[in-house]
Every structure is written in C-alpha cells, then in structure tokens.
Amino acid sequence: MSATRILVLGGKAGIVRKAAALGFAVVHVQKPSAFDPAVVPHCAQLLLLDYQDVPTVTAVVRALHERQPVARVFTQTEAAQAVAGHLTDTLGLPGNGARTTRLLHDKPALRALLNAEGIGPVPTLTNPGREELRAFVRTHGAAVLKPTMGSGSLGVRKIRSVDEVDPAWAWREEFGLDEFMVEQLLLGEELSVETFSAGGRHRVVAVTGKDTGGGVVELGHVVPAAITEEETAAVRSLVTAVLDAVGLVDGPAHTELILTADGPRVVEAHSRRGGDRINDLVRLVHGIDLEEATYRLAAEADPLPGEHPAEGAAAIRFLVAEPGVVTAVTGIEAAEAAEGVTQVDVQVDAGDTVHELRWSEDRCGHVLVRAADAATAERLARQAAGLIRISTEPAAAEDDPATLGDLLAEVDEVLDPFAAARTA
Known part of the structure; x- marks a missing residue:
C-alpha cells in the first residue's frame, strides 16, 4: 500500500522530517532561497519554486494533484498560510480554506469581523491620515500602529500619547509602511493560546505567558501562564468564539491576546502553531507535538483525543x-x-x-x-x-535605515502574495 501523499509548503528541514517520519510521502514546495539540502532525504518530491507566486504554484500543484493526488495541504509557516488555504479550496481538499486562512492573516479583516460579532471589540482604524491618527490617540489615550499583515512584531510601534503621533508618522513614512492599521493600545498581561481543532471542535492545549519588556518584540515565554482559573475560563471562551467566527476546521491555531481590565482581548490570531519555540514548550509540558499532530490529520479524524494536562x-x-x-x-x-x-x-x-x-x-x-x-x-x-x-x-552608521521592504527582502517574503499576483 502506497504512503499517503501530503503537500507541505515552506518550513525548515526538521518540519519536513517530522512528516516523513510519520510515514507520509511528502511533496515539499520550498522557495529556492530557503533550500536546505538536508530536506532531500525526507521528500517524495521536492519543488523549488516560490510558493508566494500564487499563479505559478497553483498551476503546478493542480497539475501534480491530477496525476498523483495529495490528501492535504499543510504549512507551519506564516508566509504560506493564505496560500495553503487557497490551494486547499482549489484542490477540493479537507482543511482550512481561503476564507479562514485569509481572516487569520489579514489583521483588519479579523478585527472587523470580531468587532461586528461583538467578540472582544477593540477600536481600530485602517490607513488613517495623520490628523485622524492624532484624533484617535486623543480619544483612546494610546495606540499601536502595525502592518495589516505579518508576524514577528515586524513594523509594530506603540504610540503612548498625542505627543508621539508626529514622530510615529515620520517613522512610518521612512520605514515604508504604506498599508497599516492602528488600534487602541491594550494594557495588561500578554498571553498566547495554543489550540488544536478537529472537525470544527476546538481544544485549548496550552496558555503561554509572554514578556516583551514593555516593548513590542517578545523576549520570553513560559508554559503554562500563571493566570487564575477564572482568567483561564474567560480566555478559553474568547478563543473558542474567535475560532468559530473565522470558521477554523482543523489543526493548530495560535491566538495572541491581552488580559485587560475589561477581560481578554485578541491582538491577532494565526492558523498555525506558535513560533518562538512555543511548540517545544508545549511538548515539554503537555507531552504533545502540535507539528506532528497537524500532519496526522491526513490519516486520523482527531490526532489529539483526551486531555493533556500540564506536568511542570x-x-x-x-x-x-x-x-x-x-x-x-x-x-x-x-x-x-x-x-x-x-x-x-x-x-x-x-x-x-x-x-x-x-x-x-x-x-x-x-x-x-x-x-x-x-x-x-x-x-x-x-x-x-x-x-x-x-x-x-x-x-x-548606515546611510539609510532599513525599510519594511528591505527586511522582507532579507527573508524573501511578501506580506500579501495575492496582492502581488493581482499586480503582476
């Protein structure tokens, strides 16, 4: 009996090795700039092409699927989430489709949905002018300015008072942040919630505590977060409502939130396991590997049955x-x-x-x-x-400070591959 074929977009060699070790035949699509020869022994087929080139990857994957079908499309990297959803729909496969993955990649779209549904509403504006931004900060006391897509705290800046609006605006222009949003600056303990879903049923696996040192870049994580049972219940309720609202069906999700005085509020959410080695923390404490569980969806209805309580x-x-x-x-x-x-x-x-x-x-x-x-x-x-x-x-001293485009070029990524496809 031949092994089940799965399509894996992006990721390092270790990610692909896990899928192969579970007995799957891995069709791996990787950007040439990120190719690692160590991945070759773990691949049934290796395609070196830019998975963010949507027309090309769609045509190639569709042709391959017609000859040798794949059971699922997976990715463990943020840059490929929306493309994975698009390919899932295109091939008619089970899993999270384009609407869900887009909502969890497009921050204004997610915030608009949550605000419309009354799920932890947070004041927000998309692409405001400078005077609109000034009025927003004056009304809400403080704000956070960030790109409409992306991860890793790229291009995020806090505006703590009206006096900081002009410097923030000048920085935004210099940094080349053209598509951006502002939201009320949420105050409180920062957390992320690691979940796993199967057939539309969501299970909270772990709650992660975070430390940013007052900035925007995360400096540390701990599992489990030191929060009360009451706070945990509120967090579970909010995250479940978010995942239901976006229509998440299967696999891991990583939802970042803040415990404000008015209860938990979502910062952003992603249809993948958390980065920053959070998967390692979860594995050490809860005894499960969310990356492996994701791949096992290609063979099992529910790869994580039962409870997985924290040990240490x-x-x-x-x-x-x-x-x-x-x-x-x-x-x-x-x-x-x-x-x-x-x-x-x-x-x-x-x-x-x-x-x-x-x-x-x-x-x-x-x-x-x-x-x-x-x-x-x-x-x-x-x-x-x-x-x-x-x-x-x-x-x-550098002659010109790095822009958003410079930093994305260093990792060979674009924030919105579908926008790139439309303008090609």
Missing part, C-alpha cells in the same frame, strides 16, 4: 545584545550546564552584526529550560541567559 513548566529566554559588530561571545558552556537548561542556541558569532531590536529576527538566540513550576522556569531561564555575554562594538 518550561520557559524560553531570548538573547539580545547592544547593536554593533560582535567581538566575542562567552558563557555558552556555563549556560548549558545551568540548572534546568535543555537547550542553548546562540545564533551570532564574532564578526556578525547585531541590529537594534526591530523584530523577532533581530534576536541573537535563546535558552530553554524546564522546571517544576512557571515562576521557577522563568527565573532559571533568565539566570541562564544572563550567563551568556555577547560583546559588541559600534558599527559604521
């Missing part, structure tokens, strides 16, 4: 450094030997350039720990990360 806690702390050229990295061995540490990953070395913390890609690595409870896990992660010192010296 796990935390991750991201490494940051002063902007400049790295001169030395020390303390790695000490961090690896520290209490509770299960993984240390330092992604910079002498000669590399560290940028100011513009988005998640500017972090320098991480330390991951496991402990008996959330407070201990967070403390040990901070301590272990503090053992690693990344020394830098000032770099030559």
